[in-house]
Structure formats: C-alpha cells, structure tokens
Amino acid sequence: MNISEFKTAGKLITGLGAVKALPSEMSRLSIHAFAIVTDKGVSSSGLLEHIKQLLPNNAVIVIDDIPPEPEITVIEEKLQLLRQKKVDGVIALGGGSAIDSAKILAAAYDYPGNLSSLFGENTLEKRALPLIAIPTTAGTGSEVTNIAILCDPETQMKKGIVSHCLLPDVAIVAPEMTKTCPKTITAASGIDAFVHALEAYVSVNATPITDALAEKALTLIFKALPHAYNNGENLSAREDMATGSLMAGLAFGNAGVGAVHALAYPLGGRFHLSHGMSNAVMLPHVMKVNAPFCSEKLYCVAKLLNVCESHHTKDEAVQLLLTAIERLCRNVDIPQSLKHFDIPEDCLSELAIEASKVTRLLRNNPKQLSVEEIEDIYRHAF
Ligand SMILES: NC(=O)c1ccc[n+]([C@@H]2O[C@H](COP(=O)([O-])OP(=O)(O)OC[C@H]3O[C@@H](n4cnc5c(N)ncnc54)[C@H](O)[C@@H]3O)[C@@H](O)[C@H]2O)c1
Ligand SMILES: [Fe+2]
The missing domain is CATH 1.20.1090.10 (Dehydroquinate synthase-like - alpha domain)
Incomplete structure (x- = not known):
C-alpha cells in the first residue's frame, strides 16, 4: 500500500442548525474583529441576516458583492478594504465563489506581492487569518479543499491557487443554507x-x-x-x-x-x-x-x-x-x-x-x- 496523506479542514461541523456553532468556534479561534465574505444572491436570500443574528458583535466589514466566478483583480481590491479595517478573522458564506475569495483574503492578508503571482502549487506558506467556511451551495466542496479557483483576466483562464494553508479552520455544512439556492x-x-x-x-x-x-x-x-x-x-x-x-x-x-x-x-x-x-x-x-x-x-x-x-x-x-x-x-x-x-x-x-x-x-x-x-x-x- 502506497503512503498517502489525507487533507481536510481543521474541523467539520455538519447537520441541520450546525451554524449555531459559529459563535463558539469564533471565540475558540479568537476571532473578534471579523470580515464576512459573501455575495449579493446570498445576502438577498436572507442568509446573511440569519448568520449576523447569531453573532454577538457586528462584523467589522461585510463584503457582500463577490461576483460569481471572480477574477483575481476583484480579490486584490477587497484585500485593500480588509487591510484598512484591520480584521482578525474571515467568515466565508456562500458558494464556491465567495468561499474561494475568502480563502485568498484570509491567506494573503499580509502577503506583500501581487496576487496573480500565487497561481500554482504551494506558492503560499501560511494563512494570515483564521477562516471559517459556510457553504450555501451543494456544491463545490471548497470548504474542505486546499484550492481556490479564480479567473486570470490576462490569460482568460480559470486558474488554481493550491496550498495546504487554504484549508479552512472550520467548515460548517448546514443543509438548510442551500434551500434558497436557485x-x-x-x-x-x-x-x-x-x-x-x-x-x-x-x-x-x-x-x-x-x-x-x-x-x-x-x-x-x-x-x-x-x-x-x-x-x-x-x-x-x-x-x-x-x-x-x-x-x-x-x-x-x-x-x-x-x-x-x-x-x-x-x-x-x-x-x-x-x-x-x-x-x-x-x-x-x-x-x-x-x-x-x-x-x-x-x-x-x-x-x-x-x-x-x-x-x-x-x-x-x-x-x-x-x-x-x-x-x-x-x-x-x-x-x-x-x-x-x-x-x-x-x-x-x-x-x-x-x-x-x-x-x-x-x-x-x-x-x-x-x-x-x-x-x-x-x-x-x-
Ligand atoms: N475551491 C474548490 O475546491 C472549488 C471546487 C469547485 C468549484 N470551485 C469554484 O467555485 C465557483 C462556483 O461556485 P458555486 O457553484 O458554488 O456557485 P457560486 O458561488 O458562483 O454561486 C452562484 C450563484 O448562486 C447564488 N447562491 C449561492 N448560494 C445561494 C443560496 N443558498 N441562496 C440563494 N442564492 C445562492 C450566488 O449568489 C451566485 O449568484 C467557481 O468559481 C468554481 O471555479 C471551487
Ligand atoms: Fe468542480
């Protein structure tokens, strides 16, 4: 039998109502001044409000306009916003587009270079901020993978950034989050x-x-x-x-x-x-x-x-x-x-x-x- 490695998120919390675990997971990870990363479809479906109500404090910043299949340039812009607000954790709420974006925002928060230089394998050594992912589609599985897929407008290709540090600390998979999915x-x-x-x-x-x-x-x-x-x-x-x-x-x-x-x-x-x-x-x-x-x-x-x-x-x-x-x-x-x-x-x-x-x-x-x-x-x- 060959030697193989099994990679997943730090913790998986699953089942109806699993999102109720969010506040305790945030305090376990010492997340206080956090960003929520989501998109317009998810926020207008009421899911963002539902999550916000579970949390003791308001988010320092809500990024609610991640486009579907985002380009890497969008993430560059959002990274500037995040850095201005000085956050200490990221909550991803959405399908693969929001989760992949949040993965890069959390990992590259203190990365000094150009984000497109990260395309490829093992280009990132460590993630700067704790990360919790809550999928609203079923789905990409992005909440448990070590990859973020983004569009590279220069080559008009979808490309992956692959690194162990993109595995979230916690994945919360609550099936009711997908009920509003078109x-x-x-x-x-x-x-x-x-x-x-x-x-x-x-x-x-x-x-x-x-x-x-x-x-x-x-x-x-x-x-x-x-x-x-x-x-x-x-x-x-x-x-x-x-x-x-x-x-x-x-x-x-x-x-x-x-x-x-x-x-x-x-x-x-x-x-x-x-x-x-x-x-x-x-x-x-x-x-x-x-x-x-x-x-x-x-x-x-x-x-x-x-x-x-x-x-x-x-x-x-x-x-x-x-x-x-x-x-x-x-x-x-x-x-x-x-x-x-x-x-x-x-x-x-x-x-x-x-x-x-x-x-x-x-x-x-x-x-x-x-x-x-x-x-x-x-x-x-x-
Ligand atoms: N990282 C990975 O392992 C991985 C794997 C597969 C795909 N991907 C990437 O994920 C992206 C696709 O993700 P996706 O298929 O989850 O779709 P998506 O995140 O692009 O969402 C598609 C649309 O559905 C809406 N939506 C999602 N959940 C909803 C809900 N519960 N209620 C109402 N509206 C909702 C969103 O607002 C959006 O408009 C692509 O960029 C793809 O490359 C990543
Ligand atoms: Fe896929």
Missing part, C-alpha cells in the same frame, strides 16, 4: 459535486479512503439531485446533497479531479460559462473517452447506482452508466452541447490547446489525453 445553481453545482466524486473515484491517485467517500457521495447525489432540483424545499434531498457534496469534496480534495475539469476550465475563462455548467456539459463526453481506461471502477459505479442488472456484462453496465449520467444531466435541464452556449465552432482547437495546459488535473485522469484527443472531445460536445 434551480439552475442547484443543478449546475450539484452536477459539479457528482463530477468531483466520479473523477476522484477514477483518478490515478484514488485511495481506499477517497474511494469510500466517493462511493457514498455518488449514491447520495445521484438519487437526491433531481429531488432537490424539482423541489428546493425538500429538506431531506437538500441534506443528502449537502452530505454528498461534502464527501465528494473530501474525495477530490485528496485524489484530485481530471479531464472533465481540465476541459471545463477554458470554457469558464474564455466564455464565462459557470464552473458547474462547464463541467456538466463536458461530463458525458469525457467519460465516454475515459471509459475503456477505468472500466472496472465504472462497473462498480454502475452497480452502486443500480443502473444495471446482474445479467449485464461489464461493458453493457458501463454503457448503461454513461446513459444514466446523460439522463441525470437532462433531468436537471443541463444543455447537452456547447452550441447551446453560443460557443463558436472555430475556437475549439484553441480551447483544446488551452485545456492541454491544465496538466495539474490532466495527470490525474485515467487516460492521458493528447491535444488532438481533447479537440475531438470538444467536437463531440459541440
């Missing part, structure tokens, strides 16, 4: 979570621990996502999605994601397609190409999700799984082709060149893909 966000972020689990499961770095997490996450999400999508008030579906997305985050935070994410990145960077939507549209096309190289694992998933029967051969079961994944995407109204998003056909070869540079993720994929193969996948997805 339908399209429930669908896109839910498929993102499914992709995290599936890509972690077939990753070349998967371990028995990440496999167990991915298997449970796949089961929960596959069943609950259509229910959470059709009725956002369905609390049991929201609970399963919150747990599934957290477990998927723990799986991919350690085993990594692969080609679905690598091919999704240029769609976000160049055409501002959301992270969840870009992954969702690429998922069936990449998995078709991956299938022969991870057929044992996909066979296990097919059995786990009950999409095949005992008389089916392994190949038949894998085909049934691929069809079931397409059906899951269709059931939550995810468009099946890039054409739908007005992505011009003549840029597919450029997209392929950009995706081929995402080696940090492509190296985790069960099939090593050439630029030509990547372009082929985009053409099938068109």
